[in-house]
Amino acid sequence: MxxxxxxxxxxxxxxxxxxxxxxxxxxxxxxxxxxxxxxxxxxxxxxxxxxxxxxxxxxxxxxxxxxxxxxxxxxxxxxxxxxxxxxxxxxxxxxxxxxxxxxxxxxxxxxxxxxxxxxxxxxxxxxxxxxxxxxxxxxxxxxxxxxxxxxxxxxxxxxxxxxxxxxxxxxxxxxxxxxxxxxxxxxxxxxxxxxxxxxxxxxxxxxxxxxxxxxxxxxREGEEGTHIEVVLGDPDSVGRAAGVLRGMPGIKEVEEEGESVTAVLTGESAAAAVRALVMADCAVEEVRKEQQSLEEIYLAAVHQAEGSA
CATH class of the missing domain: 3.40.50.300 (P-loop containing nucleotide triphosphate hydrolases)
Known part of the structure; x- marks a missing residue:
């Protein structure tokens, strides 16, 4: 109750x-x-x-x-x-x-x-x-x-x-x-x-x-899932990292950009993704978890309501 x-x-x-x-x-x-x-x-x-x-x-x-x-x-x-x-x-x-x-x-x-x-x-x-x-x-x-x-x-x-x-x-x-x-x-x-x-x-x-x-x-994670950006210290690791992430069932929308890989997590945690990358010998230098602020969520909800009124 x-x-x-x-x-x-x-x-x-x-x-x-x-x-x-x-x-x-x-x-x-x-x-x-x-x-x-x-x-x-x-x-x-x-x-x-x-x-x-x-x-x-x-x-x-x-x-x-x-x-x-x-x-x-x-x-x-x-x-x-x-x-x-x-x-x-x-x-x-x-x-x-x-x-x-x-x-x-x-x-x-x-x-x-x-x-x-x-x-x-x-x-x-x-x-x-x-x-x-x-x-x-x-x-x-x-x-x-x-x-x-x-x-x-x-x-x-x-x-x-x-x-x-x-x-x-x-x-x-x-x-x-x-x-x-x-x-x-x-x-x-x-x-x-x-x-x-x-x-x-x-x-x-x-x-x-x-x-x-x-x-x-x-x-804050949104309906699509959790967005993460993985920055790699070795440019040669980018393709390998993207392949590892694409092979995980709970991850979608994997993209390569420069020395980083971005992905949307729907069924896997960020920690699980990082573990898989490290085990694949990818040079993980930094992981950024991208989330909306509550202010952005609030303003979007209010503006959507006003737009549909």
Whole structure:
């Protein structure tokens, strides 16, 4: 069972179909990126998933239930929207103490200290949040959102307005939550570089429809397969290398160019291809794996949607 399951979700506002039957799923432990331009319907989707809006058709389930109808289920998720949900007049520790008691945690003092350490703010625990930088507030906001150890974390533009160093710190926190804590993260973001760095899968929403949905790796490899370029140190190896690659069943479109050979891998890994070349005594000097960037994929999906509208 998927942790988040959205099926044929539709939502109308003033007779206009903002969401046109979208579907996607998120598996346990994934960092899922939800992408789309302003007005695409991302916020509406997130509100439907969180149970803040009722869809006109379809369903949105988290952990097998409806967050809009199941109060106990809401305790199993964490949410950080654009507002960090913090009081500037309280210290970092007082802010987390307040939420720890709202969640009725068994050992609030221990958990607050643990989370301050996790986000690197233990030395600023007695500082007023109103004096904190935007990056520090965002880190404390993440600590607030995961204080009760949720199974799923929803983040809305967590790096918005942050400098590059603070963005990196937020990315590191997201990866730690996924890899070390096993948390499933739903990341709503415009930052394509951030999504490419931290997300395992993405969905691209445009004009109320999902235009692409897959793992980041498969999207970047493309439908044709993985493109590789093998640079050879010995020109006499080029023909032999091309012959080796053409003889492998999971490789197609082999071309020779200068001192390199390019190929499209559909059933073989780049490592297997290199092993075969080395065993054939080809002078492999460099292997370049050519993949589309997430930005290229995103722009292609959006432009294709606009062209077919």
């Amino acid at each position: 998927s942790i988040i399951e959205v099926k044929n979700l539709k939502k109308l506002f003033n007779g206009r179909e903002v969401l046109q039957g979208i579907s996607f799923s998120v598996e346990k432990g994934e960092v899922f990126g939800f992408l789309g331009p302003n007005g695409a319907g991302k916020t509406t989707t997130v509100r439907c998933v969180l149970g803040l809006l009722r869809p006109d058709a379809g369903s949105a389930q988290v952990l097998g239930g409806d967050l809009g109808a199941d109060d106990p289920l809401r305790r199993r998720i964490g949410v950080l929207l654009e507002n960090n949900g913090l009081s500037d007049r309280l210290t970092a520790q007082e802010n987390l103490d307040y939420f720890a008691r709202l969640y009725d945690l068994e050992n609030p003092d221990e958990r607050v200290a643990e989370m301050l350490g996790f986000v690197g703010l233990e030395e600023r625990k007695d500082g007023l949040v109103g004096t904190f930088s935007t990056g520090m507030k965002r880190k404390l906001g993440i600590a607030r959102a995961v204080l009760h150890d949720p199974e799923v974390l929803f983040l809305d533009e967590p790096s918005s307005g942050l400098d590059p160093e603070a963005q990196r710190m937020v990315r590191d926190l997201i990866l730690d939550l996924s890899k070390k804590e096993g948390m499933t993260v739903f990341l709503n973001s415009h930052n394509l570089d951030e999504v490419q760095r931290v997300c395992t899968s993405v969905a691209i929403l445009h004009q109320g429809r999902i235009r692409a949905f897959d793992t980041v790796q498969r999207l």
